[in-house]
Amino acid sequence: MKLRISILFFLASCFANGYSQDLVADNMLMFQRNYGGWPKHLGNIAIDYKKQYSVAEKAAITDDSGTNDATIDNDATTKEIKYLVKAYKQFNNKKYVDAAERGIRYLLKAQYANGGWPQFYPDTSLYRTEITYNDNAMTNVLNVLYDVANQLNDMNLVDASLQEPSKKAVEKGIECILKTQIKVNGQLTVWCAQYDCKTLQPAKARSYELPSFSGEESVDIVLFLMRLPNPSTEIKQSIRSAVEWFQKSKITGWDWIVVKDSTAVKGFDRVVVKDEHGEMWARFYDLETGEPFFCGRDGIKKKTVAEIEYERRTGYAWYGKWPKDLIEKKYPEWLAKNK
Numbered sequence: 001m002k003l004r005i006s007i008l009f010f011l012a013s014c015f016a017n018g019y020s021q022d023l024v025a026d027n028m029l030m031f032q033r034n035y036g037g038w039p040k041h042l043g044n045i046a047i048d049y050k051k052q053y054s055v056a057e058k059a060a061i062t063d064d065s066g067t068n069d070a071t072i073d074n075d076a077t078t079k080e081i082k083y084l085v086k087a088y089k090q091f092n093n094k095k096y097v098d099a100a101e102r103g104i105r106y107l108l109k110a111q112y113a114n115g116g117w118p119q120f121y122p123d124t125s126l127y128r129t130e131i132t133y134n135d136n137a138m139t140n141v142l143n144v145l146y147d148v149a150n151q152l153n154d155m156n157l158v159d160a161s162l163q164e165p166s167k168k169a170v171e172k173g174i175e176c177i178l179k180t181q182i183k184v185n186g187q188l189t190v191w192c193a194q195y196d197c198k199t200l201q202p203a204k205a206r207s208y209e210l211p212s213f214s215g216e217e218s219v220d221i222v223l224f225l226m227r228l229p230n231p232s233t234e235i236k237q238s239i240r241s242a243v244e245w246f247q248k249s250k251i252t253g254w255d256w257i258v259v260k261d262s263t264a265v266k267g268f269d270r271v272v273v274k275d276e277h278g279e280m281w282a283r284f285y286d287l288e289t290g291e292p293f294f295c296g297r298d299g300i301k302k303k304t305v306a307e308i309e310y311e312r313r314t315g316y317a318w319y320g321k322w323p324k325d326l327i328e329k330k331y332p333e334w335l336a337k338n339k
Contacts, residue, residue, distance in 0.1 A: 022096075024049040025087035028080045029099050030061050036106025037070025037121065038077045046074070070106065071120045073132070077103055078140040085154045101158050104148055107141050108165050112197055115176030117141050119194075119205075127194065127205040131176065134193040134205060136220040142173045143224060174228070174235070176200075177221055181238055182213065182287070188241035190218035192287075202287065208295040208312055212284035215249065218242055219322045226334045236338060243331050246323040249285060251292070254278045256305070256319040270314050272305060280319045294318055 027049040032038055040046060042061070053061065072078060081103040088096035110121035116131030117138045118124065132138055147155040149167035180200055182189045192202035193214045202211035222242045225235055255278035261269045282292030286301070293301045296308035305318045 022087050022091060022093075023052070025084055025091075025093070025096050027051070027053070028084055029095060030058060032065070032080070032099055032102065033067065033070045034065045035070065035122070036102040037072075037110070038080045038103070039067065039069040040071055040074045040076040041069075068123045069120070070122075071128075072107070072110075072117060072137045072141055073119050073135060075135075075140060077106065078144050081107075081144055082153070085157055088157060089154055097157060101162065104144070104158060104162050104166070107145060108162075108169055111169050111172065112176075113172075114179075114197070114200065115172035115174070116180075116195065116197060116200075117173075118197060127203070129197055130203050130205065131180070131195040131197050131200070132193070132205075133191055133195075133214065133217040133221060134209070136217060138173070139217075139220045139224045142170055143227075145173075146170050146224075146227065174225070177225065178234060178238055181242070184290075188238060189213060189245045190215075190242050191221055193217050207297050207299040208308075208316070210284065210293075210295055210299070210301065211287055212293070213245070213249070213287065213290070214283070215246075215281035215285060216283055216317065216320055216322045219246075219326055222326060223330065226330065231338060239331075239334070243323075243327060246281070246327055249281060249290070250279055250323075251281060251319075252279050254280065256280060264310065264314075266314055268314070269310070270305070270318075272319075279324070280321055281323055283316070283318050283320065 028038070030053070031042075031047060031049075042048075070077060081100045084096045084100040084103070087093070088100065106121075107117075111117055112131065114131075118129050119132035119134070119137055120128035144155075145166040147153045148158060148162050149164075149170055151163070177191075180195050181191055182202065190213050192211055193209060193216075194203050194205050195201060196203045204210050222239055225231070225239050228235060231239070253274060253276060254272055255275040256270060256272050258268050259271055261267065284293055284295070285291065286293050291303070293303065294305045294308050295301055296312045302308055305313055
């Protein structure tokens with residue numbers, strides 16, 4: 001009986017002193033940079049928060065806390081904030097919510113005056129300084145800050161003083177979205193994956209990510225705008241115009257599939273095939289012609305995905321069905337409430 005009481009007392013004291021059984025959350029605390037954000041890689045490998053790190057590894061990671069590599073790319077920083085808030089709700093470990101609040105303050109500080117967010121902050125080298133919708137980086141941030149401002153998805157647990165600055169940041173972010181929506185002959189279309197942070201013009205990122213109409217990232221932008229209650233006339237028009245573009249840009253009668261190829265490095269290839277029921281969208285559409293294009297690491301546009309090198313052909317999402325659910329389900333539901 002005495003042993004049981006001692007164990008319970010020990011466990012209670014552990015929780016009181018900020019310990020928990022959540023390995024993922026504890027690892028997130030370890031990887032957080034001292035200025036608030038999180039990196040996406042450990043070396044060149046994606047961070048594994050489920051891993052039991054050795055004492056030596058933990059020491060090295062902690063020593064890197066000042067490294068200039070925090071980002072919003074690949075869900076970094078936003079996923080940690082969301083996870084830590086939920087972990088705090090479950091374990092009542094104040095270290096978790098403190099870290100989430102530092103992450104939110106990092107997002108607020110990283111925002112440009114024009115409302116956009118760079119892919120990395122404070123690193124401003126190469127394309128990291130561009131306003132980045134690519135891989136839904138900026139919309140991930142806006143969704144987190146919208147939740148903070150409106151106390152949604154457990155964000156009521158963070159410091160209430162973060163609500164007002166988050167609200168203002170979201171308002172500025174919406175202004176940036178509306179300003180960067182591409183117009184062709186006076187008609188609104190969709191968005192590019194990244195923009196010059198000063199001119200707000202479509203910009204190039206990696207060698208194979210050229211300025212374009214984006215068939216993927218534009219979807220998440222529309223979904224974010226559709227979250228907004230009582231949307232303005234300008235926001236309504238932005239949404240309608242983007243959906244019209246998606247409808248016009250759909251590729252029918254074809255599909256992009258994986259085929260086995262024992263002679264290929266990965267044992268497979270990706271090819272476009274005829275399919276009478278097929279429908280898909282390209283990742284990139286040319287800003288002048290509106291036609292899909294593809295690009296290898298040489299940075300030269302190609303008309304077909306078969307023309308680019310194997311490594312890029314099989315290592316990037318050149319086609320997808322990203323707008324399908326938006327067009328068929330979510331937009332009609334939104335339209336019924338926002339005529």
